[in-house]
Amino acid sequence: MISARSAARWHWKNPSVIPGFGLTLGFTLAYLTLIILIPLAALGWRSAALGWFDFFRLITDARTLGALKVSFSTALIAAVVNVVFGVITAWVLVRYDFPGRRVVDAIVDLPFAIPTAVAGIALTALYAPNGLIGSFLTPLGIKVAYTPIGIVIALIAIGLPFVVRTVQPVMQEISREVEEAAASLGANRFQTIFRVILPGLVPAILTGFALALARGIGEYGSVIFIAGNIPFVSEIAPLLIVIRLEEFDYGSATAIATIMLIISFLMLLLINVIQAWSRRRFGYEQ
Amino acid sequence: MSSRAFKNPISESVPVRWTLIFIVLAFLALFVLTPLLIVFKEAFGKGWGEYVAALQEPDAVSAIRLTLLVAAIAVPANLLFGIAASWAIAKFEFRGKAFLITLIDLPFSVSPVISGLVYVLLFGANSFLGPFLKSYGVQVVFAVPGIVLATIFVTFPFVARELIPLMQDQGTGDEEAAISLGANGWQAFWYVTLPNIKWALLYGVLLCNARAMGEFGAVSVVSGHIRGLTNTMPLHVEILYNDYNVVGAFGVASLLALLALLTLVLRTILETRYGSELSAGQKH
Numbered sequence: 001m002i003s004a005r006s007a008a009r010w011h012w013k014n015p016s017v018i019p020g021f022g023l024t025l026g027f028t029l030a031y032l033t034l035i036i037l038i039p040l041a042a043l044g045w046r047s048a049a050l051g052w053f054d055f056f057r058l059i060t061d062a063r064t065l066g067a068l069k070v071s072f073s074t075a076l077i078a079a080v081v082n083v084v085f086g087v088i089t090a091w092v093l094v095r096y097d098f099p100g101r102r103v104v105d106a107i108v109d110l111p112f113a114i115p116t117a118v119a120g121i122a123l124t125a126l127y128a129p130n131g132l133i134g135s136f137l138t139p140l141g142i143k144v145a146y147t148p149i150g151i152v153i154a155l156i157a158i159g160l161p162f163v164v165r166t167v168q169p170v171m172q173e174i175s176r177e178v179e180e181a182a183a184s185l186g187a188n189r190f191q192t193i194f195r196v197i198l199p200g201l202v203p204a205i206l207t208g209f210a211l212a213l214a215r216g217i218g219e220y221g222s223v224i225f226i227a228g229n230i231p232f233v234s235e236i237a238p239l240l241i242v243i244r245l246e247e248f249d250y251g252s253a254t255a256i257a258t259i260m261l262i263i264s265f266l267m268l269l270l271i272n273v274i275q276a277w278s279r280r281r282f283g284y285e286q
Numbered sequence: 287m288s289s290r291a292f293k294n295p296i297s298e299s300v301p302v303r304w305t306l307i308f309i310v311l312a313f314l315a316l317f318v319l320t321p322l323l324i325v326f327k328e329a330f331g332k333g334w335g336e337y338v339a340a341l342q343e344p345d346a347v348s349a350i351r352l353t354l355l356v357a358a359i360a361v362p363a364n365l366l367f368g369i370a371a372s373w374a375i376a377k378f379e380f381r382g383k384a385f386l387i388t389l390i391d392l393p394f395s396v397s398p399v400i401s402g403l404v405y406v407l408l409f410g411a412n413s414f415l416g417p418f419l420k421s422y423g424v425q426v427v428f429a430v431p432g433i434v435l436a437t438i439f440v441t442f443p444f445v446a447r448e449l450i451p452l453m454q455d456q457g458t459g460d461e462e463a464a465i466s467l468g469a470n471g472w473q474a475f476w477y478v479t480l481p482n483i484k485w486a487l488l489y490g491v492l493l494c495n496a497r498a499m500g501e502f503g504a505v506s507v508v509s510g511h512i513r514g515l516t517n518t519m520p521l522h523v524e525i526l527y528n529d530y531n532v533v534g535a536f537g538v539a540s541l542l543a544l545l546a547l548l549t550l551v552l553r554t555i556l557e558t559r560y561g562s563e564l565s566a567g568q569k570h
């Protein structure tokens with residue numbers, strides 16, 4: 001009888017002498033359900049209530065498509081830039097010793113800590129035509145603030161730590177013997193880096209890329225000040241959600257939010273698949 | 287072979303090194319440091335007197351108060367959740383654990399605007415719950431409860447994700463020993479687990495607090511932007527900025543920037559002094 005019961009319970013939870021499982025898991029699930037799952041389900045439910053026809057009509061609205069295009073393309077460009085500079089930054093922090101390295105290491109985290117609205121107005125002040133940096137770019141005919149380039153700049157500024165902090169710990173684990181072996185077999189430094197070291201970092205780089213991309217797609221505070229918010233040109237999807245809400249057009253807001261979540265989810269899923277493949281192919285164990 | 291001719295085969299040449307270091311410094315200066323400095327430059331642009339006056343303005347004071355109130359509710363709530371979730375996940379083996387961890391991280395991949403939107407859909411004027419609650423005199427959206435809920439949503443994973451990997455690393459041996467020596471569960475947590483995780487706990491609370499006080503998008507959607515009533519500090523920054531009140535906007539922004547710097551200094555101290563007691567090798 002007792003053995004039957006413990007055998008039955010085995011499938012769900014291993015026995016333990018430590019108390020508090022029911023209380024802590026119960027609280028966790030209740031809190032998670034109330035704060036996260038029910039509100040997200042409300043979004044899904046309201047979206048489903050629109051019906052296929054209306055949902056499709058709302059997400060193919062020209063302004064919505066324009067905003068989605070702006071959001072996804074700027075986030076993609078910024079994430080690629082962040083991968084390049086993030087990997088270089090991680091490399092410099094892990095491999096080189098130079099005065100102020102610890103301070104630089106701490107500064108990398110600043111975009112995580114600084115509120116997005118603060119970053120937004122500061123970047124706008126810098127890149128506006130009469131700003132500190134903007135006044136140098138204007139004579140060259142480069143307009144940053146109030147254009148899509150401004151959006152990319154803001155997303156680069158907030159996305160950098162995602163790549164650095166996911167790549168850095170994996171870089172620290174690379175054993176120097178592998179590089180010595182490559183060098184002793186006749187590889188030059190360039191070959192060693194691009195054919196031995198980088199392939200092993202691909203899973204971590206992809207994680208950082210995915211995080212920066214997800215953050216960039218959803219980003220609002222740092223973008224709206226610098227973007228100029230011109231429909232079809234520099235209006236991002238999260239802003240369009242806010243505009244539709246202010247017009248009490250809940251249907252449109254719901255549809256845009258849902259399609260954003262669906263596309264983001266599919267992109268992250270795709271990145272996960274590539275990541276699993278590359279980890280099997282040449283990954284380091286993390 | 288002279289020492290100058292010797293080239294370390296597993297390192298880059300000196301010029302390459304310094305070029306890369308220069309690139310990184312220039313990149314960080316351009317995208318991270320200059321924006322921070324410009325906040326203080328603009329805030330003090332018209333002198334100390336104007337700066338102090340901007341911060342003592344009644345709407346600014348009430349925005350600071352509301353931000354502190356919201357953080358004072360959201361952070362302890364997520365702290366309690368973080369402890370409960372990490373205890374359940376790290377001390378027990380059960381099915382669906384990986385899925386549960388994924389769900390806890392979910393708010394990080396949702397746009398802040400959508401995090402606010404879901405509460406408007408749930409509690410707003412044309413929702414099912416909104417009119418019902420309003421008939422009892424409870425207003426959630428465009429009021430403080432909505433701001434608190436949206437803040438809890440976006441800061442949800444911070445404490446839990448610092449604690450879970452650390453407590454999983456530490457295993458269950460200490461607690462099992464305490465229990466076998468006669469401690470009850472509460473004593474095992476208070477005298478055995480808590481001392482092991484206190485620095486990671488503080489680390490998570492720091493990050494959670496910084497985000498709670500600085501959150502803009504989610505709060506913006508549910509707040510309704512009523513000056514003096516439902517404006518948090520980041521929302522007040524936006525209003526002042528749109529009013530072309532540069533000193534006021536950057537003045538309030540400078541307080542948020544100081545908070546960010548303080549958070550960064552404290553976490554760097556924690557990482558330097560108690561690095562091994564934080565989650566091993568995993569900063570985020």
